[in-house]
Amino acid sequence: MARRRGVMSDQLKEEIAKELGFYDTVQQEGWGGIRAKDAGNMVKRAIEIAQESMMARGRSE
Numbered sequence: 001m002a003r004r005r006g007v008m009s010d011q012l013k014e015e016i017a018k019e020l021g022f023y024d025t026v027q028q029e030g031w032g033g034i035r036a037k038d039a040g041n042m043v044k045r046a047i048e049i050a051q052e053s054m055m056a057r058g059r060s061e
Contacts, residue, residue: 008046016042016049 006013013031017023022038034042 012046012049013042016045020045 008016014023014026017026017034017038020038020041022034025033025038
């Protein structure tokens with residue numbers, strides 16, 4: 001099976017994992033060690049960040 005290329009940068013994923021409190025798990029077990037719920041919350045937070053960024057850009061135009 002072909003591996004999908006990630007959309008989020010490693011830096012962004014690490015920042016979000018720290019913010020959500022499961023970065024220790026990532027350090028100890030890798031990304032495969034996080035719970036599905038944590039992965040979902042990470043995606044949700046990334047979407048929120050993207051929306052905030054888009055709104056801020058829209059206000060500055």
